[in-house]
Amino acid sequence: MIKKVTLILTSLFFTLNVSAQEIKFGSVTKEELMEKEFLHDKSASAAILYKHRNSYLLTTNDNTQLITEIFERVKIYNKDGFEYATKEISLYKNRSSEEKVKKIKAVTYNIVDGKVKEWELEKDAIFETEVSYNYNQVKFTMPNVQEGSVLEFSYKVISPFIWNIDEFRFQYDIPVYRMKAEIRTPKGFRFKQTPKGYYNVYPKTYTKVDNRIGMDVVVNEYNIQNMPAMKAESYVDNIHNYRLGVFFELVSVELPGLFRSYAQSWGDVAKTIGGSNDYKNELDKTKSFDAEIDALLEGETSQLAKMKTIFKYVKQNITWNGLDGKYFYNGLKKTLKEKKGNAADINLLLVAMLRYAGVDANPVIISTKENLIPFFPTIDRLNYVIAYAVIGDKPYFMDATDEFSDINVLPVKDYNWKGILIDNNRKVWKRIDLLSPGVSSNMYSIAIDLSEDGTSEGNCRARFNRHSAMNFRTGYKSQDMESYLSAKESMYADIEIEAYQAKNADGYVGPVSESFNFYNDYGADNIDGKLYVKPLSFLMMEENPFKIEEREYPVDFGYPFKDVYMVKLNIPEGYKVESSPAPMILSLPDKLGLFKYNVDPKETEVDIMVNFEINNATISPIYYPYLKEFFKQVIAKESEQLVLSKI
Template sequence: MKNITLILIALFSFNSFSQDYRFGKVSKDELLEKRNSQDTSAHATILYHNQEIYYQYSQNDGFTQVNTMYRRIKIYDKEGYNWATHQIRLYDQSASSGEDLKSLRGYTYHLENGKVKKTKLKSESIFEEKESDNWELLKFTLPNINDGVVIEYEYAIHSPYIALEDVVLQELIPIKQLDFEVRIPEFFNFNKTVNPKSTYYPEVLESEYDRVENTYARNRVTTSRGTQSSTTEGSEWRFKERKTEVHETNIPALVYEPYVDNLRNYQTRISWEYAFFRGPDGEIKTYSTTWDKVVETIYRNDNFGGQLNKTSYFDDDLDAVLAGVDDPMEKAARVFNFVKSKVKWNKFVSIYSNDGVKSAYKTGSGNVSEINLMLTAMLRYAGLTANPVLVSTRSHGIPILPTRSGFNYVISAIEVQDGLILLDATNPYTTANILPEHVINWQGRIVREHGSSAWIPLNSNTSSKETVSLNIKINDDLSIDGKVRDHLTNHLAFDFREQYNNINNELHIQKLEEDKGEIEISNLEISGGKELSKPIMYSYDYHLENAIEEIGDKLYMSPMIFMEPKENPFKQEARLYPIDIIYPRSEKYVVNMMLPDGYIVESLPKNTKIQYNNNEGEFTYLARENGKMLQFTINLDMNKTLILPENYPEFKRFFELMIEKETEKIVLKKV
């Protein structure tokens, strides 16, 4: 009797605390929840994620893919409001038979006088926009968002394509419960891979069972290249279906870490490669591919390789641009600058031309592909060995399996004796081998004439340098006057131009004054902003209050005053993901300080040299006293751009010692 009572109590407890995740069954307890007990730092939680993918069959269309999604999300505070907006990507390869979104509905739930109330998602909160030539974005935002609400939405994507997109099993917020299932008829065979870079590995279940379809004519099986008919006839059609399932609870959020390349590169997800098709008659067609085959297919597309052979639209103009020039590098520079001035980027990202390079040239506007394929064609016309390079941008991630959707961007490369010169003409401030940061994503695939290809590194080996001269004069009231001179090269100069070239001096000064204490900046002068072949040089005068601490007859101050680091970005004890510094850099500060009348030096920071992993990082600090003048020379050289998690403790210690030194005080004593 005692055991029966215990069992009944256990069953009652389970039923009391089990959650109903059917659509519309949001509970009062969910609305009252203040924090995620498993992750109290979370600003929102996916209470339930359910995704089901299957292939439905019809006599007319054969097999088509249906991808259903249902989510219920708890929003705790304002920083979680962005989870009320969701976007869906729809692929349309032919512009005639693309993917369709169906059965979209959503609600926002809140408590009113202790009762659960809901607000419906309306059509005016649903927006469509073109992301690229083949991808469309549909965005919607749930209404009436406030702290504590619960939202839910569901929809289905109907696709004529057999190929499967990546299935995401982890997000930037925790997931309390996840159920995923995909059912695939035996005719479609996929290779699947769980992201090897992820730190959370789910249990993936596999099974197989019989499926029966009623038929009234010859069976039709849709492949990625059309519909095929079998010779089998009859009222019932039996075949095997394979099921892959994931059922997980309390999936941790992807943890943000400073200087991570793209956090979603480390997201738990399953990637699927369509390997082969086996028809009811046993015929096999292979679709499994290699990167060579992927690139060859892209190259054969008229909207890629076909655009490289067109020259008649620019030849007369380019002949005039190149007139009298014999040096190949001068030719390359003129072509590069000509394209940048002639065609502006319309912000569309694609590896394929949309309206064609000729149209882009004529209208002065084009997508990434049109601009950089045009650049490549012109460089070839000028007699240079130039080829396009396929790239996956940082936000697009690093592809795991060979697939045409693995690339989303194109740049151009000139092959020279010493290596490659990489060019991107979509940005007015790029120069040779100085690419926008979103392009510098590990490696790209160079596509040579006739479609042969090879991987090439995108990371720069050239150091970007910043040299700062900081003059300090301490006034009688302990305020400080001085002058700053700054010199920037390569990527640092590019970043400066992107940030400041299109703003006036007044706004520039406001930005310079941010987070620098009680400072007033004046007489800002800049050179090299428009001359891309030259470094950026700028200077300004400043007046600074309250940078010196006076205790008794002593003064305490940092030699770097407002330029000293505010905090160490590397505080965590351990690191999950690599640190990506993007490009090598060198920072040098030369500080010249004039001693105030009536004071002498009591103590200076000691000269120091700190190294990380031999010469991968080096920090030096030199202090000199010369009469009434003090000079400090502070150098940081980072030659390694990728720090692996196993090397993080040593790198963290390197940064800690460096920041301790940069914030160390000098002590002046009244005579």
């Protein structure tokens, strides 16, 4: 198992006497600007030289707010680090309140003619947008960024959500040289600190008087140095789930003569959401659609048929506006009128219509992959709702926001965690498991005619189901045909594609198939009269997606899958098989994956059969060394060549 490492004075983290070394805005040195690489990670394209975060409560005119002050200094080493010149600040909001950012100050420093020169961010270069139902975003890009630049920015976030403290994050995808983070909470207000990540880091805790609120506060102060980067490799759900950080949860208030507990269970969370007007009252208001549903379901008798009909109706008639949400953005009536809404508008409408049709349906609240895994019971950090129905003893999960989702085939982003069931009618409020995504299959059948000059041509037919079909449909619709085929030709080693056809790509039910003719300039290498052929041709795997030596977070494929390749290679007249790759069966521990490879040479053709399976959507990091080696051996085997010689 991967163990958390406790770090002491001589290790990665250590306590600093920062009071004697406080870094101020504008104190960038010439030495920092001249630095060519980060001392502790020479591969880093950028590094956080210093970050200071300070969170505290401030009371003015009987109004208490949570204030978070941020100051950050970033060094850019090369062009790959230019992306860190853009800063995005997420601001949480609900129906009645929202966070605001104030006092943004940002400066770029460069060396010009041997002297330090400054470029200050202009106010009109700061942009605010709504990115989801629960978040606004303030974004800016630093001016005049070059290789070697040092960037500084500071700002203040003012939040009305005084007990909803954002995660203290200590690890990023670039290294951190120094960081100080502190939080001041009123004495008697007990917070549970929930760490995440793969190291232990402990705060310095002490009590002091805070004159801003007129009472004693408990200070938790974190001082960190030389934090390594944690970069996102292929197949990760959300890397922020695994980077070192701490969450703060208000558990209780213990003051003289007063004790109040705020600790929540997931049942409490579900019951609170279920008690809101959207879930308690709005879901059963059917006047907006009852006549329409009656006409739609005329002649339908089974609950399963009614569910499929209503699901199809919502998908085809209501467009998702791109916003998440567990509460209505428009409400049922306005959503039906405008034919558009957020995730809650669409999926709660689906629940309401199913209930009207007599189907046992309820909402399930989730946190999507983009929104992190909730590490403790929380209302505000759940961001999405899907529909859930039970017919007989069989559960059905639905998300009608995606054009190509199906019943029990949810968008991959939904498979992040568990769900919170809200069944107000039965007074059931609890956490439940979502159905795991089923195995998606990709089947390829290829006929190849190989020529003596090494060129080849042939036909490829493929069939995809479940999430593979969903991904295909999304990609197919997102581009015009010329761009789509150009991208496919590039993906398939620059073959030329003709007579392309896709079937059932516009719907969402059942498998999708494609077929095309192809011409390949590089079907084989002709060396000294012999033809050297890679049997899988353009379908072979060429690059291992797993490159780092160790991985501290799970591998998330999104869904289990099975790829089947059937290739018929017609040998050129006058040639015979001189040698062919040996068969192979390769498996991962605990039946997590399987690779079967077989080449069957005959007089005029060679038949190749390959099975490649990943049987779990998520694979623990303890299996990473096996997975990396598994892919390495698959690539090596598929690279082995078939040799044809003249008769």
